[in-house]
Amino acid sequence: xxxxxxxxxxxxxxxxxxxxxxxxxxxxxxxxxxxxxxxxxxxxxxxxxxxxxxxxxxxxxxxxxxxxxxxxxxxxxxxxxxxxxxxxxxxxxxxxxxxxxxxxxx
Amino acid sequence: xxxxxxxxxxxxxxxxxxxxxxxxxxxxxxxxxxxxxxxxxxxxxxxxxxxxxxxxxxxxxxxxxxxxxxxxxxxxxxxxxxxxxxxxxxxxxxxxxxxxxxxxxxxxxxxxxxxxxxxxxxxxxxxxxxxxxxxxxxxxxxxxxxxxxxxxxxxxxxxxxxxxxxxxxxxxxxxxxxxxxxxxxxxxxxxxxxxxxxxxxxxxxxxxxxxxxxxxxxxxxxxxxxxxxxxxxxxxxxxxxxxxxxxxxxxxxxxxxxxxxxxxxxxxxxxxxxxxxxxxxx
Numbered sequence: 001x002x003x004x005x006x007x008x009x010x011x012x013x014x015x016x017x018x019x020x021x022x023x024x025x026x027x028x029x030x031x032x033x034x035x036x037x038x039x040x041x042x043x044x045x046x047x048x049x050x051x052x053x054x055x056x057x058x059x060x061x062x063x064x065x066x067x068x069x070x071x072x073x074x075x076x077x078x079x080x081x082x083x084x085x086x087x088x089x090x091x092x093x094x095x096x097x098x099x100x101x102x103x104x105x106x
Numbered sequence: 107x108x109x110x111x112x113x114x115x116x117x118x119x120x121x122x123x124x125x126x127x128x129x130x131x132x133x134x135x136x137x138x139x140x141x142x143x144x145x146x147x148x149x150x151x152x153x154x155x156x157x158x159x160x161x162x163x164x165x166x167x168x169x170x171x172x173x174x175x176x177x178x179x180x181x182x183x184x185x186x187x188x189x190x191x192x193x194x195x196x197x198x199x200x201x202x203x204x205x206x207x208x209x210x211x212x213x214x215x216x217x218x219x220x221x222x223x224x225x226x227x228x229x230x231x232x233x234x235x236x237x238x239x240x241x242x243x244x245x246x247x248x249x250x251x252x253x254x255x256x257x258x259x260x261x262x263x264x265x266x267x268x269x270x271x272x273x274x275x276x277x278x279x280x281x282x283x284x285x286x287x288x289x290x291x292x293x294x295x296x297x298x299x300x301x302x303x304x305x306x307x308x309x310x311x312x313x314x315x316x317x318x319x320x321x322x323x324x325x326x327x328x329x330x331x332x333x334x335x336x337x338x339x340x341x342x343x344x345x346x347x348x349x350x351x352x353x354x355x356x357x358x359x360x361x362x363x364x365x366x367x368x369x370x371x372x373x374x375x376x377x378x379x380x381x382x383x384x385x386x387x388x
Contacts, residue, residue, distance in 0.1 A: 003186055007177035025183040028337075069337035070180045 002026060002097040006087060011104045012079035020051065020059075021074040024089050024097065030065040046091035049073055054083040063091075079105045158379060159312075161387060164322040169334070173386040181263060181332040181384025184256075184339045188264025191257060201246050203261075210268055218269035218381060222370040224281045230363060231285050231370050235262045235341060253360040259339045263330045266383035274327065274381060277374035289371025292364055293324075298355030304368075319388070325376040326369065328385020339384065342369055 003025040012018050024046070031043025043065065051059040058077045082105045089097045162170060172178045192210055195202045207213040222231040225240070232240065235258050239250035251258035277286055293304045307316065308324035315321065329342040336344075343365045347357035358364040 003183045005177055005180075005182055005186070021177050023177070023180055023183065025180075025187075068334075070183060072178065072180070 002089070002095075004087070004097070004099055006099065006101055008085055008101045008103055009079075010102075011106065014079060014081075014105050016079045017076050018079050018103075019074060019076050020085070021072070022049075022087055023070055023072045025070055026089070026091070026095075028063075028065075028067055028069045028071060032065065042092075044092045044095075046071060046089050046095065048088075048090045050088045050090075051075070051077070052086040052088075053077060054081060055086075079103065081105050156378075158325060158376065159323050160325055160327050160379060160382065161322040162328065162382060162385065164313075164320045165386075165388060169386055169388055173328075173382065179332065179384065179386055181330070181339055181386060184260045184263040184330070184332075185267045185384060187256075188260040188262070188267075191261045192264055203241075206245060210264065214265045214268040216269055216272055218266040218383065219272050219275045221276055222282075222366055222373060223276065224279045231282055231366050233342075233366055233369055234265060235259075236361065236366070238262060238265070254341060254344055259330050259341065262341070263339060263384045266330065266381065269381045270383055272381055273378045274373055274376050275378075277370055277377065282370060285367050286371055286374050288364075289367035289369070289374075292368045293371055297350065298353035300353040300355075302353045304349070324372055325379055326372045327376055327379050328382040328387065330383065331385040331387045333387045335388065342372075 005021075005023040007019075007021040009018050026046055027044055028046065029041050029044040031040070031045070033041050035041045045065055045067070046063045049061045049063065049071075050057060059075045061073055063071060082103060084100045084102055087099050087101070089095070162173065165173075172180075176182050189210070192203045195205075203210070218234055221234040221237060223237070224230075225232045225237075227240075235253070238258065238261055242248040243250055296303045296306075304324060307321050312321050312323045326342050329345070330339050331345070332339050333345075343360055346365055346368055347360070350357035358368075
């Protein structure tokens with residue numbers, strides 16, 4: 001279970017452009033660094049981030065080794081209807097974290 | 107963050123362009139009068155002005171914004187984890203922090219301002235993380251967490267977060283005086299191959315640069331901090347050891363009395379400054 005910080009306006013007007021901010025606690029180990037024993041630490045990064053708004057994909061991003069630990073991703077979308085925003089982070093070694101946040105649109 | 111700081115005065119947007127109209131001359135005279143008034147009030151308040159600056163003021167605007175906004179501040183991940191630990195029973199028995207202390211928002215408010223504090227049992231000052239570990243051993247019957255472990259940092263940041271915005275007040279206890287004095291000596295002790303003391307950079311050369319980095323003063327107002335260089339949260343002791351290896355000295359061991367004395371001395375120097383935990387630093 002990963003820790004996340006997600007900021008979504010709890011209420012918005014229909015048609016309003018809203019900002020969504022997400023941070024997830026993740027080491028984003030590059031796969032290029034040697035550990036204390038001199039051996040290369042295996043890569044452990046998040047590869048893909050998606051946001052589904054009522055099951056419709058509204059934002060996605062691909063992440064790479066150069067991105068720092070605890071990646072922060074902010075983006076905008078249009079508030080269309082009340083429902084849920086589903087955030088998914090997927091990465092190496094089968095890492096997968098999904099979180100739902102409700103949004104009220106008036 | 108909360109200290110008065112001298113902002114540059116931008117009074118006129120456009121550059122001066124030769125001769126002045128009558129109206130402009132009036133404005134210049136009014137401005138000169140205003141400036142004179144400012145200088146007089148400035149001079150009288152100079153004596154009381156606090157010259158101490160939090161490390162926050164030495165950061166770039168983007169890093170400052172990161173600390174100010176809890177949805178941007180990665181340190182809040184540890185605070186969130188700390189809250190879960192606060193409510194979770196320890197491995198050995200069923201007592202959680204919350205079972206004795208109740209809501210941390212009430213019981214832990216101001217606790218971070220008083221640490222490092224004198225501990226009766228140990229007869230020495232203990233910092234906040236050592237206090238947490240003592241509590242674990244004495245009241246939860248649990249193993250102490252390893253210094254700098256993620257669990258310890260999480261709980262420490264959660265407790266420190268409850269004192270955000272309160273003034274630091276550690277070191278007033280008379281029993282701490284000899285430890286504060288030794289901390290002061292460590293602070294002024296030249297060390298390492300570079301033969302530098304803390305004071306030479308952080309008292310005498312703050313505001314100047316070491317390589318490309320601005321040298322801040324040495325006020326422990328934001329610990330534990332999320333340091334961008336570390337890509338993680340770290341304690342004041344980690345930061346102090348970091349500086350020591352920077353001057354190529356043998357760093358004091360984690361949890362050693364010397365480091366706590368140094369922490370204590372820094373806290374006394376920062377008395378009255380406001381806690382920012384969890385801070386963000388470059």
